[in-house]
Amino acid sequence: MAKRDFYEVLGVAKSADEKEIKRAYKRLAMKYHPDRNQGDKESETKFKEIKEAYEILSDAQKRAAYDQYGHAAFEQGGFGGQGGGGFGGGADFGDIFGDVFGDIFGGGRRQQRAARGSDLQYNMELTLEEAVRGVSKEIRIPTLEICDKCHGSGAKEGTSAETCSTCHGAGQVHLRQGFFTVQQACPTCHGRGKIIKEPCSKCHGDGRVERYKTLSVKIPAGVDTGDRIRLSGEGEAGEHGAPSGDLYVQVHVRQHNIFERDGNDLYCEVPINFAIAALGGEIEVPTLDGRVKLKIPAETQTGKMFRMKGKGVKSVRSNAIGDLMCRVVVETPVKLNEKQKELIQQLGESFGGKSGEKNTPRSKSFLDGVKKFFDDLTK
Numbered sequence: 001m002a003k004r005d006f007y008e009v010l011g012v013a014k015s016a017d018e019k020e021i022k023r024a025y026k027r028l029a030m031k032y033h034p035d036r037n038q039g040d041k042e043s044e045t046k047f048k049e050i051k052e053a054y055e056i057l058s059d060a061q062k063r064a065a066y067d068q069y070g071h072a073a074f075e076q077g078g079f080g081g082q083g084g085g086g087f088g089g090g091a092d093f094g095d096i097f098g099d100v101f102g103d104i105f106g107g108g109r110r111q112q113r114a115a116r117g118s119d120l121q122y123n124m125e126l127t128l129e130e131a132v133r134g135v136s137k138e139i140r141i142p143t144l145e146i147c148d149k150c151h152g153s154g155a156k157e158g159t160s161a162e163t164c165s166t167c168h169g170a171g172q173v174h175l176r177q178g179f180f181t182v183q184q185a186c187p188t189c190h191g192r193g194k195i196i197k198e199p200c201s202k203c204h205g206d207g208r209v210e211r212y213k214t215l216s217v218k219i220p221a222g223v224d225t226g227d228r229i230r231l232s233g234e235g236e237a238g239e240h241g242a243p244s245g246d247l248y249v250q251v252h253v254r255q256h257n258i259f260e261r262d263g264n265d266l267y268c269e270v271p272i273n274f275a276i277a278a279l280g281g282e283i284e285v286p287t288l289d290g291r292v293k294l295k296i297p298a299e300t301q302t303g304k305m306f307r308m309k310g311k312g313v314k315s316v317r318s319n320a321i322g323d324l325m326c327r328v329v330v331e332t333p334v335k336l337n338e339k340q341k342e343l344i345q346q347l348g349e350s351f352g353g354k355s356g357e358k359n360t361p362r363s364k365s366f367l368d369g370v371k372k373f374f375d376d377l378t379k
């Protein structure tokens with residue numbers, strides 16, 4: 001897909017000033033922010049696009065390069081990201097949100113010398129009942145916390161970090177690259193602006209230590225697979241006292257052996273015997289709140305769906321309540337005794353001949369169709 005023009009993405013004129021660009025970005029970022037549009041892929045893509053456009057247009061140098069060379073100015077690794085917190089935790093805790101959620105509103109990374117902590121993801125399996133009713137769960141997660149020995153500075157007790165002599169504390173250096181000058185993280189201090197001569201013995205200069213923490217997570221009623229709950233500030237601690245990342249609890253609902261869920265509706269299949277199907281009657285069907293009675297009208301065919309209003313799932317996002325859809329399946333009787341066999345035999349015989357045709361309209365129309373098919377073949 002061709003990349004859209006950055007000005008177009010933000011909906012501003014080419015001549016827009018910094019303030020206008022910032023305002024447009026904030027407005028759009030709010031609108032398409034993933035937290036407000038959970039599970040909406042399109043919003044997520046839009047949000048990334050907006051963020052990228054803002055990153056370029058809010059930086060005078062990058063903007064100038066873009067105005068002159070268009071998207072080509074940033075291809076082949078050009079500016080790249082400045083990294084989002086570096087070291088992803090365990091195998092299941094990759095920093096997949098770091099890039100999207102890294103710097104949300106206000107400020108951004110530029111003024112922030114040390115990187116914000118990585119966001120963490122925790123995959124939580126729930127039963128359907130838990131997801132529908134809501135539940136509180138304790139989780140144990142490996143995370144990085146601020147080192148209590150150096151209070152996050154990374155420097156040994158009694159010493160402190162020194163200002164980097166290469167970048168004079170800016171954390172950035174300017175390099176000429178082809179047509180223009182680019183800003184890069186300082187190679188001496190890796191963007192921190194400070195050098196630690198004597199690192200803290202506990203965290204080895206990182207300012208953070210690994211620790212397991214237990215958190216109680218409240219899952220709201222109505223969540224479904226793909227929903228995500230954000231625990232602000234419960235991600236990894238930032239480097240050298242920078243803000244912590246967030247923790248995202250990703251919900252996965254296990255398969256249920258009776259109900260299948262589709263949005264707010266639940267589906268289930270209920271077998272009925274063939275006498276009830278023919279003559280009508282009342283059966284019991286399961287719902288999440290217990291058994292309820294369901295009237296089956298006479299002459300019910302197999303596969304018929306009955307809708308039970310309001311017996312589905314209450315939406316996590318609104319007051320909407322789904323329905324329970326019961327699909328009845330007529331069961332062929334098995335292990336018949338002699339008497340039963342005899343009765344069915346008689347019933348079957350009564351279906352034969354012209355007079356029985358009206359009892360089996362579907363068979364009749366099918367047989368008529370078959371007959372026509374063969375007649376046509378031999379014509």
Ligand SMILES: [Zn+2]
Pocket residue numbers: 147148149150151152153154155200201202203204205206207208
């Ligand atoms: Zn330390």
Ligand SMILES: [Zn+2]
Pocket residue numbers: 164165166167168169170171172186187188189190191192193194
């Ligand atoms: Zn430096």
